[in-house]
Amino acid sequence: MARRLIALAALSLATLAVRAQEQDYSKVEVKVTAVAGSVYLLQGAGGNIGASIGADGSVLVDDEFAPLAGKIGAALTAAGATKPVRFVILTHYHRDHVGGNVPFAAAGATIISHDKLRATLARDGVAGNGGSMKLPHAASEPGALPVISFDKELTVHLNGEDIRAQHFAGAHTSGDSVVFFTQAHVVHMGDIFVRYGFPFIDVDTGGSVQGMIGACEAVLRELPADARIIPGHGELASVDDLREYVKLLKDTSAVVTEAVKHGRTLEQMRKDNVLGPWSERYSGKFVTTDAFLESLYYSLARRALSRASTVH
Numbered sequence: 001m002a003r004r005l006i007a008l009a010a011l012s013l014a015t016l017a018v019r020a021q022e023q024d025y026s027k028v029e030v031k032v033t034a035v036a037g038s039v040y041l042l043q044g045a046g047g048n049i050g051a052s053i054g055a056d057g058s059v060l061v062d063d064e065f066a067p068l069a070g071k072i073g074a075a076l077t078a079a080g081a082t083k084p085v086r087f088v089i090l091t092h093y094h095r096d097h098v099g100g101n102v103p104f105a106a107a108g109a110t111i112i113s114h115d116k117l118r119a120t121l122a123r124d125g126v127a128g129n130g131g132s133m134k135l136p137h138a139a140s141e142p143g144a145l146p147v148i149s150f151d152k153e154l155t156v157h158l159n160g161e162d163i164r165a166q167h168f169a170g171a172h173t174s175g176d177s178v179v180f181f182t183q184a185h186v187v188h189m190g191d192i193f194v195r196y197g198f199p200f201i202d203v204d205t206g207g208s209v210q211g212m213i214g215a216c217e218a219v220l221r222e223l224p225a226d227a228r229i230i231p232g233h234g235e236l237a238s239v240d241d242l243r244e245y246v247k248l249l250k251d252t253s254a255v256v257t258e259a260v261k262h263g264r265t266l267e268q269m270r271k272d273n274v275l276g277p278w279s280e281r282y283s284g285k286f287v288t289t290d291a292f293l294e295s296l297y298y299s300l301a302r303r304a305l306s307r308a309s310t311v312h
Contacts, residue, residue: 025067030075033236035228037184038159040079041236044068046096050188050230052181053079054159057086060109061179061188061230063100069107072100085109087156089165090146091190091232092173093120094127094202095137101144112154113146114167116175120205121145127173130203130298131266133291168192168215172199172232174206178219187219188230193245195234197284198292201299209253209299216246252278256296266297 023045033041035050042049046064049072058081064072076085088104090113091097098121105111113121122145127135148154153166162182167175172191179188191199192215201207220242223229229237255274264272273279275289283289 025065025071028068028071030068030071032075032079034079035184035186035230035236037181037186038161039181039184039186039228041230042072042075044071046099047091047094047191047232048188048230048234050179050181050186051076051079052159052161052163052184053081054161055083056158057081057083059156059158059161059163060085060088060104062091062097062190063088063104064096065099066101066103069100069103073107086158087112089113089156089163089177089179090117091179091188091192092176093117093137093205094173094191097190097232098140098144101146102141105143105147110148111144111146112148112150112156112165114165114175114177115149115151116206117173117177118146118149118175120173120175126204127202128204129201129291129295130301131291131294133200133287133294134204168211168218170206170208170211171215172207172212173202176207176215178215180222185224185227186230187223187227189216189219189232189242191232192216193229193231193237193242195231195237195241195245196286197282198278198287198289198295199249200287200291201295203295203298207299209249209296213246213249213253216242216249220246248278248282252292253296253300256293257300260297260300266294269293269297 028045030042030044035041038052038054040051044064047062050061052059088109088111101111121140123139156163164180165177167177231237259269275293279289
């Protein structure tokens with residue numbers, strides 16, 4: 001049964017990869033939503049884009065796929081942009097968030113990211129949940145690499161906004177950034193927070209459920225009650241939506257942690273359907289209940305191993 005589940009998961013991932021490669025971008029429409037102040041949400045075929053539009057030019061947070069760069073530019077113009085994109089700040093390295101780097105950089109935009117994100121883009125690697133989900137990626141071409149990178153945080157001052165990118169270690173990946181549009185009370189969280197169901201945690205590239213929880217709780221401490229949250233995928237969210245998401249991560253982690261304490265193996269947890277109470281609402285085509293269970297299990301297992309090595 002375990003082998004069958006793994007085979008099905010691998011087949012699903014292969015199908016998703018083929019569909020992404022074969023996608024007809026000519027049919028994609030870029031939806032624009034005014035969020036607050038100078039900040040807009042753009043939604044096309046990849047991860048959500050946050051944008052500050054104003055007299056100083058535009059700042060993007062993530063840039064989806066290269067074939068959509070023209071449509072993204074047209075959407076910015078329709079929203080009132082009269083000057084080119086000056087900066088693109090990346091939340092993490094996954095291709096559906098950074099695929100437009102080359103055309104935007106070629107048009108004059110400066111690409112910015114965390115140090116680890118740049119390093120990950122520069123080499124071949126494999127994204128994965130520690131178990132059956134494996135998504136190989138090739139090193140990016142030089143023109144796609146950020147030209148400015150930072151360690152802890154960086155701020156761009158444009159359009160009357162202090163646009164602050166803050167690194168959160170070991171969350172969705174090893175090189176995540178959350179971007180705060182300070183004056184507008186808006187935050188773009190990348191894939192640390194998503195609204196498509198169970199999240200993908202890139203355990204194989206340094207992500208962890210503990211880091212996801214820590215990042216979300218740190219952001220919640222900074223946000224005013226009226227803040228608007230741009231998730232990596234899905235519709236605009238509120239502070240209450242983010243709190244509900246944190247509860248999902250904490251509650252499911254607690255169940256798996258308890259099972260591990262009682263000596264239950266991953267296969268036994270599958271048979272026991274330990275994530276059953278959340279499955280109907282959160283299991284999706286990309287991250288199934290079984291795939292999320294693997295994410296939690298391997299996340300927690302690696303943390304335990306790390307603690308053990310530190311003690312010895």
